[in-house]
Amino acid sequence: MPDALLSxxxxxVHYRGIRAVRAIDLHIHEGEHVTLIGANGAGKTSxxxxxxxxxxxxxxxxRYAGRSIxxxxxxERLRQGIAMVPEGRGIFARMxxxxxxxxxxxxxxxxxxxxxxxxxxxxxxxxxxxxxxxxAGLLSGGEQQMLALARALLSRPRLLLLDEPSMxxxxxxxxxxxxIIGELCRNxxxxxxxxxxxxxxxxxxERAYVMDSGEINLSGSSSxxxxxxxxxxxxxxx
Numbered sequence: 001m002p003d004a005l006l007s008x009x010x011x012x013v014h015y016r017g018i019r020a021v022r023a024i025d026l027h028i029h030e031g032e033h034v035t036l037i038g039a040n041g042a043g044k045t046s047x048x049x050x051x052x053x054x055x056x057x058x059x060x061x062x063r064y065a066g067r068s069i070x071x072x073x074x075x076e077r078l079r080q081g082i083a084m085v086p087e088g089r090g091i092f093a094r095m096x097x098x099x100x101x102x103x104x105x106x107x108x109x110x111x112x113x114x115x116x117x118x119x120x121x122x123x124x125x126x127x128x129x130x131x132x133x134x135x136a137g138l139l140s141g142g143e144q145q146m147l148a149l150a151r152a153l154l155s156r157p158r159l160l161l162l163d164e165p166s167m168x169x170x171x172x173x174x175x176x177x178x179x180i181i182g183e184l185c186r187n188x189x190x191x192x193x194x195x196x197x198x199x200x201x202x203x204x205x206e207r208a209y210v211m212d213s214g215e216i217n218l219s220g221s222s223s224x225x226x227x228x229x230x231x232x233x234x235x236x237x238x
Contacts, residue, residue, distance in 0.1 A: 003066055005030045005190055006051070006159055010060035013046045020046040022214040023060065028159070028192055033185045035193040035201040035222065037235060038211035044194040045087060047211070048161050051192075052084045053077045064159070079107050081158030087167060087194075089148040093137030097128055100136050100147055104154030114154065121150050124180050142173030149180065160184070162193045166200065178204055198235035202226045210235075 004027035013021035021043045028034050036044050049055040051062055053074035061068050069077055092100050098118075105114045122129040125146045131139060136147060145165055152160060165181070166174040178200055185191060185204065195201035202208055202222040210218035210231060218225065225231050 002029065004028060004063075005032075005065060006192070007063040008047075008051070008060070009063070011047065011050060011057065011062065012059035013043070013050050013055055014058040015046070015055075019058075020214055021050065024211070024214075024216045026209055026216065028190060030158075030190055031188045032207065033189075033191045033193070033205040035195060035205040035208045036211055037195065037198045037201055037208060037231075039234075040196075042211040043214040044211055045163055046214075048084055048163050048192070048194060051077075051161060052082055075107065078155060081156070082161070083152040083155045083157035083159070084161040085145075085148045085152045085163065085165065087163040089144045091136045091139075091144050091147055091151070093135070095136055096132065097134055097136050097139070097147060098132045100151055101128075101154060104151035107155065117154060118150075121153060124183060125150050140173075142169050142176065145169065145173070145177055146180070149177075153184075157189075159190045159192065162191065162195070164194060164196055166195060166197050174200070198231065199226075202231075 006028040008024060008026040010023045010025065011021055012019065012023055036047065038044050046055060050057050053072060057070055062070060064080065064082065092103065101118050102114065127143055128146055128150060131143065139147060165177050169177065181204055193201055193205060202225055205222045208219065208222045208225045209216050
């Protein structure tokens with residue numbers, strides 16, 4: 001098997017003396033769709049932020065495409081192909097939808113292709129076409145999530161990180177967002193998904209890690225973990 005696209009080894013992340021992530025190991029191969037599930041405060045978001053360079057690493061290593069990226073600042077990791085859709089979406093509320101989309105491509109050298117790619121994204125996000133000139137802060141929560149996801153895709157990520165994409169959305173919009181995630185997976189996007197809805201996360205992915213109190217205590221195929229007694233009792237409400 002080829003080397004993993006992303007390999008996390010013994011990762012530690014500390015916040016104000018609190019050990020939020022405790023010596024975890026995790027890997028993702030090119031084209032894989034992996035989820036990280038766990039309760040609030042388990043360390044999932046801290047793990048994503050460590051991968052993207054938004055929080056410092058206290059120990060261990062993060063290797064991407066065969067080399068350590070610990071010394072790279074966040075914008076260089078984005079340039080290397082690691083993009084994240086953060087919890088809460090992180091859109092530019094006072095900018096138009098179109099300007100938000102363009103911001104996703106600000107590090108790309110081929111700016112002349114961006115307009116065509118925005119047009120192509122409307123096959124995934126047709127509602128955004130109708131709202132291109134609208135101020136992004138006036139969009140519904142679901143539309144903002146679509147915008148955040150489309151903006152990340154315009155960076156042409158090799159690895160896409162999604163942090164709680166269903167949070168705060170109506171059931172209909174959750175279905176829409178996960179339909180889009182499914183389409184991205186069918187198009188071979190390499191994906192690491194953090195999601196509060198464990199059922200949806202496990203159904204959308206191939207492999208899974210279960211995180212608790214900063215540690216990974218279970219891993220395996222998503223289909224296997226869907227049937228695991230601890231997962232069913234703790235995260236699926238059964």
